[in-house]
Amino acid sequence: MTTTPSFKPGIPSGLFKTPLLWNQEANGFRYAVSADGHKFLLPATASPSVPVRVIVNWPSVFDN
Numbered sequence: 001m002t003t004t005p006s007f008k009p010g011i012p013s014g015l016f017k018t019p020l021l022w023n024q025e026a027n028g029f030r031y032a033v034s035a036d037g038h039k040f041l042l043p044a045t046a047s048p049s050v051p052v053r054v055i056v057n058w059p060s061v062f063d064n
Contacts, residue, residue: 018042030042030043031043
């Protein structure tokens with residue numbers, strides 16, 4: 001894209017592949033983009049062979 005002398009969008013291109021599926025309940029895709037546009041948050045499915053850890057009161061872990 002160019003911004004000078006005026007804004008002109010470029011040709012869209014994919015950044016990466018993801019198994020992002022249409023979410024009927026959300027009426028669209030479920031993802032979030034950071035305010036600066038540099039990070040993406042996508043839902044992922046957990047593998048049954050990888051345990052999920054939940055850390056309660058996680059700030060206290062770093063207080064030591």
